[in-house]
Amino acid sequence: MSQDTTVDSPESSDGASLMSFDTELTLGLPGESRSPARAPAFAQGHKKNCTKRGFMETVIDLNLGTSHISMPRGQNSESRVSGTGKYPAAKAQVTGWPPVRSFRKKTLEGSSKLVKVAVDGAPYLRKVDLQIYSSYQDLFRALEEMFTCFTTRGDYNMEERKLTGALNGREYVPTYEDKDDDWMLLGDVPWKMFVESCKRIRLMKSSEAVGLAAPRTPTNC
Amino acid sequence: MSYSSLPEDVLEHVFSFVQSDKDRNVISLVCKSWYEIERWCRRRIFVGNCYAVSPRMAIRRFPEVRSVELKGKPHFADFNLVPEGWGGYVYPWIRAMAGGYPWLEELKLKRMVVTDESLELIAKSLKNFKVLVLSSCEGFSTHGLAAIAADCKNLKELDLWESDVEDPSGNWLSKFPDTCTSLVSLNIACLGSEVSFSALERLVVRCPNLRTLRLNRAVPLEKLAHLLRQAPQLVELGTGTYSADLRPDIFSNLAGAFSGCKELKSLSGFWDVVPAYLPAVYSVCSGLTTLNLSYATIQSPDLIKLVSQCPKLQCLWVLDYIEDSGLEALAATCKDLRELRVFPSEPFGDEPNVSLTEQGLVLVSEGCPKLESVLYFCRRMSNDALVTIAKNRPSMIRFRLCIIDPQTPDYLTLEPLDVGFGAIVQHCKDLRRLSLSGLLTDRVFEYIGTYAKKLEMLSVAFAGESDLGLHHVLSGCDSLRKLEIMDCPFGDKALLANAAKLETMRSLWMSSCSVSFEACKLLGQKMPRLNVEVIDESGPPDSRPELPVKKLYIYRTVTGRRIDMPGFVWNVGEDSALRLS
Numbered sequence: 001m002s003q004d005t006t007v008d009s010p011e012s013s014d015g016a017s018l019m020s021f022d023t024e025l026t027l028g029l030p031g032e033s034r035s036p037a038r039a040p041a042f043a044q045g046h047k048k049n050c051t052k053r054g055f056m057e058t059v060i061d062l063n064l065g066t067s068h069i070s071m072p073r074g075q076n077s078e079s080r081v082s083g084t085g086k087y088p089a090a091k092a093q094v095t096g097w098p099p100v101r102s103f104r105k106k107t108l109e110g111s112s113k114l115v116k117v118a119v120d121g122a123p124y125l126r127k128v129d130l131q132i133y134s135s136y137q138d139l140f141r142a143l144e145e146m147f148t149c150f151t152t153r154g155d156y157n158m159e160e161r162k163l164t165g166a167l168n169g170r171e172y173v174p175t176y177e178d179k180d181d182d183w184m185l186l187g188d189v190p191w192k193m194f195v196e197s198c199k200r201i202r203l204m205k206s207s208e209a210v211g212l213a214a215p216r217t218p219t220n221c
Numbered sequence: 222m223s224y225s226s227l228p229e230d231v232l233e234h235v236f237s238f239v240q241s242d243k244d245r246n247v248i249s250l251v252c253k254s255w256y257e258i259e260r261w262c263r264r265r266i267f268v269g270n271c272y273a274v275s276p277r278m279a280i281r282r283f284p285e286v287r288s289v290e291l292k293g294k295p296h297f298a299d300f301n302l303v304p305e306g307w308g309g310y311v312y313p314w315i316r317a318m319a320g321g322y323p324w325l326e327e328l329k330l331k332r333m334v335v336t337d338e339s340l341e342l343i344a345k346s347l348k349n350f351k352v353l354v355l356s357s358c359e360g361f362s363t364h365g366l367a368a369i370a371a372d373c374k375n376l377k378e379l380d381l382w383e384s385d386v387e388d389p390s391g392n393w394l395s396k397f398p399d400t401c402t403s404l405v406s407l408n409i410a411c412l413g414s415e416v417s418f419s420a421l422e423r424l425v426v427r428c429p430n431l432r433t434l435r436l437n438r439a440v441p442l443e444k445l446a447h448l449l450r451q452a453p454q455l456v457e458l459g460t461g462t463y464s465a466d467l468r469p470d471i472f473s474n475l476a477g478a479f480s481g482c483k484e485l486k487s488l489s490g491f492w493d494v495v496p497a498y499l500p501a502v503y504s505v506c507s508g509l510t511t512l513n514l515s516y517a518t519i520q521s522p523d524l525i526k527l528v529s530q531c532p533k534l535q536c537l538w539v540l541d542y543i544e545d546s547g548l549e550a551l552a553a554t555c556k557d558l559r560e561l562r563v564f565p566s567e568p569f570g571d572e573p574n575v576s577l578t579e580q581g582l583v584l585v586s587e588g589c590p591k592l593e594s595v596l597y598f599c600r601r602m603s604n605d606a607l608v609t610i611a612k613n614r615p616s617m618i619r620f621r622l623c624i625i626d627p628q629t630p631d632y633l634t635l636e637p638l639d640v641g642f643g644a645i646v647q648h649c650k651d652l653r654r655l656s657l658s659g660l661l662t663d664r665v666f667e668y669i670g671t672y673a674k675k676l677e678m679l680s681v682a683f684a685g686e687s688d689l690g691l692h693h694v695l696s697g698c699d700s701l702r703k704l705e706i707m708d709c710p711f712g713d714k715a716l717l718a719n720a721a722k723l724e725t726m727r728s729l730w731m732s733s734c735s736v737s738f739e740a741c742k743l744l745g746q747k748m749p750r751l752n753v754e755v756i757d758e759s760g761p762p763d764s765r766p767e768l769p770v771k772k773l774y775i776y777r778t779v780t781g782r783r784i785d786m787p788g789f790v791w792n793v794g795e796d797s798a799l800r801l802s
Contacts, residue, residue, distance in 0.1 A: 096300040096707055096732070097682060098568045098598065098625050099656075103357075103383045103411070107492070107516055108566065114574070127574040129566065132518045132542060134496055142520060146576065 113195060117143065119172065119203040130195045136187050140174070143203070172203040229254075233262045242267055261285055268292070269702075269727050271309060271333065272752065275780045276317035287326045288352075289318065293333035295730045295774055296680075297705050299357065302732055302772070304758055306787040309333045312342075313785075319346035327352035334358070340365030344372035351403075352378040362387035363412075370396040378406040378433075388414040395420035399427065406433035410459050410490065415439040426451050432484075435459030438492045443471055446478035453481045460490030463517070467497055480504040489513035496523040506530035510557075513538040515564050525550040535591075536560040541577040541598060548581030552588025560594040560619075561585055568598070568625060579606040586613040594619040601632040602659055607641025611648040620645055621656035627683035627708075630660040637661050643668030646676070653700075656680040666690035670697020678703040688715040695719035705730040712769070713740035720748050728776035735769045738762045738793070744775070745794040752778050758789045 113130040126146050133139045174186040178197040186194070186201070236259055239245055249259040265288040268274060280286075293309025311333045318325055325347050335358045343350060350373045355361075363386065369379065370393055394416045397404075404424065409416065418440065425431060431452055436445075440461030449455070465471050475498065479485075485505040494517045509531045514524065515538040524543045528534070534555040541563050543551070551558065563581075567574045579602045586592060592614050602624050611617075631638055638659040646652060646669050653675055657665065661684035669676065670693035677700050685691070691711035694704065696719055704726065712735035723729055723744075738755065741762075745753035755762045756772035782792040 094627075094708075096297060096302040097627060098565065098623055099300045099680075099682075100565065100568045100598075101299045101357075101383070102301060103385075104515070104564065105568070108518070114567065114570075124572060127567065127570055127572065129518065129574065132520045138520070141522075 113198075115176075115198055115200050117146070117201045117203070120205045120208065128201070130198060135191050136194075139186075143174070143201075171206060173206055174201065175204050176201045229258055232258050236262055240265070264288060265327075266290070270776050270778075271311070271314065272780070272783050273727070273776065273778045276314045276321075278780065280317055280321035284321070286322055287324060288329075289314075289322070289325065289327065290329040290331075291333060292331045295705065295728060296332075296703070297707065297730055297732070298332055302707065302730075304756065304787075304789060307756070307790060308783065308785050308787070310785060311335050312339045315339045315342050319343075323347065324349050326350060327354075329354040329356070330358055331356040332358065334360040335365070336360050337362055337365035337368070341368040344368040347373075349375060351375050354378065354380040354382065355384045356380070356382040357384060359385035362389055363393040364389065367393035367396040370394065370401075371398065374398075374401065375403055376401065377403055379404070380406060380408040381411050382408060384411050386412055388412060392417050392420060394424060397424050399423075402427050403430070404428040405430050406457075407431070408433065408435035408459070409437050410435040412437040412439070418444055422448060422451060429454070431455065433457040433487075435489060436461040438462050438490075441465065442475070442498065446471075446474040449478035449482055454484055455482055456484050457487035457511075458482070458485060458489070459513075460488070460492075462493045463491045463498060464493040464495045465498065467495070472498060472501060475501040476504065483508075485509065487511035487513075491517040494519045494523075496520075499523055499527055502527075503530055507532065509534055511536040515540060515562065518542065518566065521547045529554050531555060533557055538562040538564070540564050540566045541575045542566055543581075544576045545578055545581040545584070546576070548577075549584045552584045556589060557591060558585070558589040559591050561589075561592065562596040563598055564596075565598040565623075565625060573600045579603055582606070583609050583613075586610040591616075593617055596621045596623075596656075598623045598625060600625050601629065602638060602641065603631045603633045604636065604638055604641035604644075605631075605633065607638065608644040611641075611644035615648045616651065617645070617649040618651050619654040620649065620652060621654065621680070622658055623656065624658040627658070628660045629658075637665070639665040639668065643672075646672040651675050654678045657684055658682065659684075662686050663690040663693070666693040670694050673698055675700050677701060678705075680705050681709055682707045683709065685709045685711060688712050691715035692718060695722045701725075702727045704728075706732070706734060708733040710735055713737055716740060717743060717747075720744055720751075723751055723775055724748060724777050726777065728774065730772075730774050732772040734773075736773055738766045738768075738770055741770055741773060741793045745792070749781075749794070750777055750779065752776055752782055753793050754786070755791045755793055756789060757791070762791060762793075 114127050115130055117126045117128055128139070128142065128146075130139070133142065175183050176186055176194070176198045177183055177200050179199065181199075183202075189197070232255065236245070236248060239248060242265075245259060245263060249256045260282050261284065263283045264286060266279060266283055266286050267290045268279065269292050271291045271293050291311065291314060293311070294303050294307060297303060298307070309332060311330055319342055323346065326349055328343065328350075329352070333355075335355060340361055343353070345368075353369060353373075353376075358381075361384075366379075366381075366386070369376065376397075397420075401424075405428075407424075416437065416439070421436075421440075425434065425448060432455060434448075434452065434455055435457070436448075436459055438461055440448075442461065442463055442465040445460055449458070479502050482505060486508060488502065488505070488509060488511070491514055496519050499519070506527065507530065510533055512528070512531060512534060514527075517524075517540065520542050521544040524539065524547045528537070528543075528547065528551050532554055534551075535557050536559060537551065537555070539547075539562070543563065548563075551561075563577065577599055579599060582595070582597050582599070583606050586609070593616055595617065596619075599622075602622065630636055631641070639662055642655075642657060642661070642665050646655070650672075652673055655669070655673065655676055655678070657680065663686045666685060666689070669679070673679075676698050679694060679698070679701065681704075688711055690709070691706075692715040694701070695715060701722075706729075709731075711731065716736060717740055741753050741755055744751065752775065754774045754776075755770045756774065757770065759771075762770055782794055786792060
């Protein structure tokens with residue numbers, strides 16, 4: 001299996017040896033991917049099975065802040081994941097990285113409600129923490145700022161006015177998927193209720209939102 | 222008249238003005254009589270690695286010490302790399318000091334395992350005990366704290382900075398007797414459960430010298446105003462939860478209370494912030510020098526509003542919600558800023574959730590002429606930015622950059638960040654601490670070895686290509702004391718070639734590198750004054766000698782191998798025969 005999908009810069013001049021690095025199949029958690037590695041030069045002199053860890057190595061139950069290892073460390077598994085490529089979605093966590101104290105992790109964990117925000121036509125998703133906003137107004141303001149550069153039609157006018165108009169219905173209709181898997185219009189329910197039930201947000205192109213936009217879907221509040 | 226003929230008490234008097242450990246150590250080397258005089262009048266000792274010396278030896282040499290500071294586990298223990306049970310127990314020290322330092326006043330511990338038994342022994346044996354600082358410690362509960370509260374009649378400071386405290390129910394705060402009026406500093410921010418508010422209030426009321434009060438999350442915002450009115454002299458305050466129903470009476474009460482605190486210089490806490498309540502602190506902003514918003518999940522506009530009112534700010538800890546725009550405002554307002562720490566709100570996310578990039582840091586480096594200490598988590602960086610930062614701030618002394626995805630290259634050129642970090646070490650000649658991240662080859666280590674002559678601590682992860690990298694650092698960094706490395710292809714050669722260097726350092730940590738068990742054994746045999754400890758939870762490391770050791774911790778010591786090693790730690794010294802389990 002070719003290892004060369006790692007690097008976006010095949011002509012990399014950093015001198016690092018990009019020779020392929022044998023990875024052996026090993027046990028892993030379901031959902032882990034085996035992203036190929038940027039092969040370190042040291043691999044030449046050593047046996048194949050060095051214990052260089054990949055990001056796919058399992059760790060830790062962060063909620064407890066303790067570090068018992070939930071799976072035996074795969075001695076042979078060692079593919080290092082390249083930083084130049086995109087990470088696979090099911091990225092497991094590596095012990096010790098990023099270097100955030102468990103004290104801090106524990107504290108922040110309980111206090112965020114992260115949802116994905118997709119904008120039709122934008123190249124990638126963003127995530128927002130709904131708990132840091134106190135109203136729809138706040139949220140829209142943040143979304144405007146986040147997505148100004150993704151306004152379609154190649155218009156990179158960064159002024160808020162442009163997208164304000166867009167979010168109000170001219171170009172995009174803000175929708176969200178709630179706990180019951182229904183797609184709803186943003187703004188129909190009280191803010192707190194929305195935060196509680198929102199699973200993800202999608203800024204839909206007006207043209208596609210006809211079913212939702214016209215008659216307001218009665219909500220189950 | 223030569224110095225050596227000065228009477229002892231004159232010399233002692235002169236020495237009493239010398240507080241720095243380094244200077245004291247130098248004095249003690251001048252001649253035998255100075256050694257003797259100095260050791261009898263040293264009042265404070267700092268032991269950076271509790272296993273470097275035995276308590277007995279320390280007490281024997283310095284019999285009149287009043288203040289002891291100890292550090293236990295290696296720094297990477299903060300990130301769960303050191304298994305539980307590794308060590309760092311303070312009890313042997315306390316037991317020795319109970320007899321040897323009966324007049325001990327201060328004990329400061331970091332990353333140590335402290336038991337209730339230890340705390341009870343302190344309370345029982347040290348009659349003049351005044352200051353207890355437990356920073357990132359664990360192993361004790363509020364029972365131990367109750368003993369301290371009850372028996373330390375002259376307690377001035379109790380600081381539980383980010384410690385892990387078991388909280389069995391029990392009202393330990395009320396164990397402070399009514400006669401206790403000496404408290405100057407109380408930090409209980411890390412406590413998980415409620416403390417009795419009335420006990421807290423009574424304590425605050427009867428301690429007129431209280432300057433520092435850091436509450437825990439459980440203290441409701443509605444009660445904060447009440448507390449503040451009882452302690453308007455506070456200089457440092459940590460709020461509890463900063464959230465309440467939006468009610469004008471609560472707000473005006475809180476704002477009024479804050480405006481009465483004319484001495485406030487430091488604010489922290491701010492868990493669960495409701496932005497509407499932030500303006501309650503505006504009246505104290507103009508005097509603030511330290512602001513810790515690292516648990517405040519609020520967005521950039523609110524952060525900007527707050528920070529823009531703090532022109533005297535010297536130290537800011539904040540989440541990356543501040544974004545580049547917030548850092549721009551910071552750079553514009555806070556010209557006195559010395560330290561900035563930006564923590565990640567979502568360290569394990571796949572994609573950026575905030576608009577914080579290298580630009581924010583560049584702006585601060587441009588706008589804040591006194592900036593000297595940086596901890597910055599971000600998702601992208603460029604060599605250009607690093608070079609700019611280096612040129613802007615040659616007076617930088619601590620620079621810790623964490624680009625969240627390992628081995629991330631320069632996002633503009635896709636090259637390694639060698640040149641950028643190279644500029645940092647080249648321009649910042651007084652750099653004492655450096656943490657690297659991003660895509661890095663051996664070249665960055667060549668720069669570090671060449672230029673970072675004052676560097677004392679270096680943290681490395683997922684970097685380098687060969688032993689040459691490690692060799693550059695060990696052979697070039699003259700001031701290096703602590704080196705911690707994870708997931709780098711560094712192996713035997715560099716380590717063995719620089720064995721002597723390790724004795725000039727406090728410690729070396731290497732995990733998931735390429736060091737063989739053979740090399741560890743060799744090192745242990747060659748260097749009797751180093752403890753070479755291999756940590757391996759899956760079994761004896763010499764049963765699979767073809768595999769690199771997983772975790773290696775090497776430190777200098779004058780007491781030989783430690784006797785409290787758990788089953789998964791092997792000291793591979795001269796008698797490295799395996800212990801029978």
